[in-house]
Amino acid sequence: VVSIERTDCAKRLIGVRDYNLHATLDSGQTFRWTRENDAWTGVIGRRWIHLQPLNTGILATTAGAPGDWKWLTTYLQTAVDLDRILTTLPVHPYLSDAVRAHRGLRLLRQEPWECLASFILSSNKQIRHIKTIVQRLCEVYGDPIVTPEGRPPAWAFPRAEQIARVGESDLRALGMGFRAPYLLQTAEKIANGECVLEELHDQSIAEARAALMTLPGVGRKIADCALLFGLGFDEAFPVDIWVMNVLQTHWFRGKKTSLRNLIRFAETSFGPYGGYAQQYLFHFARTRYTGSSKTIAT
DNA sequence: TTCCAGGCCATCT
DNA sequence: AGATGGCATGGA
Numbered sequence: 084v085v086s087i088e089r090t091d092c093a094k095r096l097i098g099v100r101d102y103n104l105h106a107t108l109d110s111g112q113t114f115r116w117t118r119e120n121d122a123w124t125g126v127i128g129r130r131w132i133h134l135q136p137l138n139t140g141i142l143a144t145t146a147g148a149p150g151d152w153k154w155l156t157t158y159l160q161t162a163v164d165l166d167r168i169l170t171t172l173p174v175h176p177y178l179s180d181a182v183r184a185h186r187g188l189r190l191l192r193q194e195p196w197e198c199l200a201s202f203i204l205s206s207n208k209q210i211r212h213i214k215t216i217v218q219r220l221c222e223v224y225g226d227p228i229v230t231p232e233g234r235p236p237a238w239a240f241p242r243a244e245q246i247a248r249v250g251e252s253d254l255r256a257l258g259m260g261f262r263a264p265y266l267l268q269t270a271e272k273i274a275n276g277e278c279v280l281e282e283l284h285d286q287s288i289a290e291a292r293a294a295l296m297t298l299p300g301v302g303r304k305i306a307d308c309a310l311l312f313g314l315g316f317d318e319a320f321p322v323d324i325w326v327m328n329v330l331q332t333h334w335f336r337g338k339k340t341s342l343r344n345l346i347r348f349a350e351t352s353f354g355p356y357g358g359y360a361q362q363y364l365f366h367f368a369r370t371r372y373t374g375s376s377k378t379i380a381t
Numbered sequence: 382t383t384c385c386a387g388g389c390c391a392t393c394t
Numbered sequence: 395a396g397a398t399g400g401c402a403t404g405g406a
Contacts, residue, residue, distance in 0.1 A: 111387055112387095202387080205386095205387055205388080206386090206387080206388035206389060207385085207386055207387090207388050207389085207401085207402090207403095208386055208387080208388090208402095208403080208404085209385080209386045209387090209404075209405065209406090210386085210387070211386095211404090211405070212386080212403075212404060212405075213386095213387080215404090216403095255402085258402085258403060258404080259402080259403085260401075260402025260403050261389090261400090261401045261402055261403095262388095262389095262401095262402080263402090265389080299389090299390095300388085300389065300390090301389085302388060302389050302390080303388090303389095304387075304388060304389090305387090305388070305389085308387075321387070322387095323386095323387035323388080324385090324386075324387070324388085325387065326387080341396080343395085343396085365387070369387090383406105384405105384406085385404105385405090385406085386403100386404090386405085386406100388401105389400105389401090390399105390400090390401095391398105391399095391400090392397105392398085392399090392400105393396105393397085393398075393399100394395105394396085394397080394398100
């Protein structure tokens with residue numbers, strides 16, 4: 084293999100062990116990554132980035148000046164002690180199967196607005212299609228960013244102010260359907276400062292969730308996704324259709340249980356890092372299903 | 382063709 | 395509170 088040193092790229096080995104990059108980037112917590120054989124390319128903030136998992140860590144290649152790489156290690160959460168987190172989870176056979184199957188799966192710390200906006204687009208949609216719509220949204224309304232020579236162009240996720248300027252019909256033209264007015268109205272509220280996502284860190288999870296749920300198109304589930312994947316509330320436990328089925332089947336003996344009761348159960352049963360349990364369960368359920376007669380589009 | 386997708390919301394009892 | 399239907403679009 085011939086490796087050409089490029090002057091327009093910067094490389095860095097992020098030392099980390101027990102990091103399952105594939106599970107992390109392909110478990111439905113983010114929608115902007117593309118797999119290239121064993122590696123991934125994506126966009127974090129305004130930077131193009133290529134990630135290659137190695138035995139000793141993750142080899143990162145980015146375009147332009149990388150600074151201190153803190154933006155990357157924060158996003159990837161490489162400094163968290165996964166062992167310690169996993170020991171806080173309740174002992175349960177299905178959960179331990181899930182952790183064993185995808186050992187090293189991490190929660191990312193994403194930019195709050197991109198995370199919230201993406202999940203507004205996620206309701207009642209397959210992950211495959213969410214990715215398509217997010218990509219179109221970036222291409223049409225996001226700022227172009229620097230990519231290495233020979234790489235296709237890339238775009239930043241559009242800021243709330245950029246989306247707030249777009250007409251609803253233009254958003255619908257991207258294929259987002261009834262979610263268009265939700266995204267537009269929420270973008271307007273973020274742009275004019277009615278809700279400041281970055282300030283939600285400092286509040287209790289209940290207060291932060293209530294603030295998010297005042298936004299159009301943001302109910303309990305999408306609020307919990309934003310809390311967990313974008314705002315660092317590790318106890319948030321989003322209950323979607325997959326997790327609902329998992330909880331009913333493996334925690335409630337297959338008995339029909341209302342969503343409200345499942346949410347209450349999850350809140351009181353999985354501890355301060357329940358969000359990790361949720362993500363392992365979600366990814367395990369989806370990837371297992373792939374092995375049977377039907378297939379899951381990722 | 383029919384069903385379903387990382388739901389939310391308005392509108393009923 | 396709890397249940398029901400509508401909502402756009404596309405993949406299986």
